[in-house]
Structure formats: structure tokens, C-alpha cells
Amino acid sequence: MSTEPQKPVRRITVPQIAARKGGEPIVSLTSYHAHTAAIVDRYADFILVGDSLGMVMHGMETTIGVPLDLMIMHGRAVVRGTKRALVVVDMPFGTYEESPQVAFRNAAQIMKETQCGAVKLEGGARMAETIRFLTERGIPVMAHIGLTPQSSHTMGGFKTQGREEDSWPAHEADAKAVAEAGAFALVLEGMVEPLAAKITKQVAIPTIGIGASAECDGQILVLEDMLGLNPKPPKFVKVYGRLGEEIENAVRGYAEDVRARSFPTDDQTYR
Numbered sequence: 001m002s003t004e005p006q007k008p009v010r011r012i013t014v015p016q017i018a019a020r021k022g023g024e025p026i027v028s029l030t031s032y033h034a035h036t037a038a039i040v041d042r043y044a045d046f047i048l049v050g051d052s053l054g055m056v057m058h059g060m061e062t063t064i065g066v067p068l069d070l071m072i073m074h075g076r077a078v079v080r081g082t083k084r085a086l087v088v089v090d091m092p093f094g095t096y097e098e099s100p101q102v103a104f105r106n107a108a109q110i111m112k113e114t115q116c117g118a119v120k121l122e123g124g125a126r127m128a129e130t131i132r133f134l135t136e137r138g139i140p141v142m143a144h145i146g147l148t149p150q151s152s153h154t155m156g157g158f159k160t161q162g163r164e165e166d167s168w169p170a171h172e173a174d175a176k177a178v179a180e181a182g183a184f185a186l187v188l189e190g191m192v193e194p195l196a197a198k199i200t201k202q203v204a205i206p207t208i209g210i211g212a213s214a215e216c217d218g219q220i221l222v223l224e225d226m227l228g229l230n231p232k233p234p235k236f237v238k239v240y241g242r243l244g245e246e247i248e249n250a251v252r253g254y255a256e257d258v259r260a261r262s263f264p265t266d267d268q269t270y271r
């Protein structure tokens with residue numbers, strides 16, 4: 001057995017993610033709870049505690065109703081469960097749009113109470129001033145443009161962006177504005193491939209795609225979608241596991257055992 005002291009694991013930092021522009025693809029998944037985060041931590045460069053937790057964990061219709069304290073609670077769990085990946089926590093709707101000052105107050109609360117490494121917020125050029133305000137005050141920001149679920153009401157639903165080429169300049173301007181304002185990475189969600197490829201070439205920060213093609217500098221998926229827990233995952237999602245079926249089989253087996261008073265062990269030791 002080696003007597004060498006184990007090196008402490010160091011978390012991946014914001015500058016390390018930013019430096020991956022054009023390099024080895026960045027691996028990322030969402031996670032909302034400690035046990036799954038501990039598994040994801042072994043493979044992902046960053047873990048997003050996304051506000052999609054409102055839909056995935058709490059059965060909400062959209063992300064709009066997600067409160068700040070819920071993000072903080074799940075953010076804490078993910079930070080506790082991990083030691084290697086950078087943890088990024090989403091700022092929920094209504095906690096950053098009003099002014100840079102309000103955004104700072106809420107982002108600082110997220111960072112203090114979860115000990116995460118960065119926050120993410122949705123919006124392009126309109127959020128540039130806020131992104132600059134936060135980054136100049138020590139809060140690393142990941143930006144998010146294209147299909148932005150918190151604006152689904154104004155966008156008229158969850159629609160792929162950039163289908164019409166005349167809409168591209170606005171998306172390109174959004175990407176440039178958030179990069180110039182100091183965002184360290186940029187999520188491109190629900191965007192046609194040629195536009196995602198164009199933006200990826202235009203900005204100096206890594207782009208992280210979700211339904212935006214392999215042309216981005218990295219990829220993110222909602223963990224439950226790729227694990228087969230969502231009965232209706234978005235079309236672009238490759239499903240890597242069948243956890244829905246596994247859970248169903250396990251629960252059915254358990255229910256059968258309980259009803260048959262058939263437990264596999266007589267051992268009454270608790271642990």
C-alpha cells in the first residue's frame with residue numbers, strides 16, 4: 001500500500017474553464033442533489049444547479065416560479081456532495097433583472113450561502129451592464145442566450161432560435177455583449193447549428209451548447225433527461241440510461257416483497 005500522502009483534490013476554477021476555449025470540450029451536466037452530484041463530479045468540468053430544478057424536482061410547469069431560497073438549498077447540497085467540479089448556480093427569474101445592485105445582492109447571497117464558484121443568468125445585451133457590475137465585484141458570471149426559458153412567455157414558448165437568418169445579428173450581438181461585459185462562458189440553448197458555430201467562432205469565451213449542436217466548446221444536458229427519467233425529453237437529448245425503468249422495476253419488486261411479507265434478510269442491524 002502506498003504511504004504517499006494523498007494530494008487534496010482542487011476544484012476546477014473559473015479561469016480554467018475560460019481557458020478551455022477552442023480546446024478539449026467542456027463536459028457539464030445539471031445536478032440538484034448531493035448523491036447524484038457526487039457521481040457527476042467524477043466526470044464533469046462544471047456542474048450547473050439549474051433553475052430547471054423547478055420542473056424536474058418540484059413538478060413546476062416552467063422555471064418562472066423558482067424562488068431564490070430553493071436555488072440556495074439545492075446549491076448547498078451540490079457543493080456538499082462534490083469536491084472537483086466547478087459548481088455554478090442559476091439566478092432565478094426576478095432576482096437580477098431589475099438592476100445591477102439587486103442582482104449583486106442576490107448573487108452575493110447565492111455565493112455566500114452555497115459556496116458555489118459562479119452564477120448563471122439569462123439574457124444577452126440587455127444584461128451586459130449587470131454582468132459587468134457583478135464581475136467587477138468578484139462574482140463570476142456564466143451567461144445564457146438563445147432559447148432562454150425564463151423568457152418563454154415573451155418568446156411564445158420553447159422554440160429553437162435562429163431558424164430565420166435575419167434573426168442572427170441580434171443573437172450575435174447578444175453573445176458579443178455578454179463576452180465583452182466579462183462573462184467567463186456562454187450557454188447557447190436551442191439554437192440552429194450554423195448560428196451556434198458562428199457565435200462560437202466570434203467570441204473569446206467558451207460556448208456551452210444545449211440543443212445547439214456539437215459546434216460549441218462544450219455541452220450541457222439536464223441529468224434527468226439523459227438518464228431516462230423524463231418521459232418526454234427534448235428531441236435533441238441522447239438518452240444514456242434507463243433509470244425510469246430501473247426505478248419502476250425496483251419499486252414494483254419492493255411492493256411485491258412487502259405485500260408477500262417477504263424480506264430478503266432477517267438481519268435487524270440498522271447499520
Ligand code: KIV
Nearest residue numbers: 030050051052187210
Ligand atoms: O436550468 C437549466 O437546467 C439550464 C440548462 C438548460 C442550461 O439553464
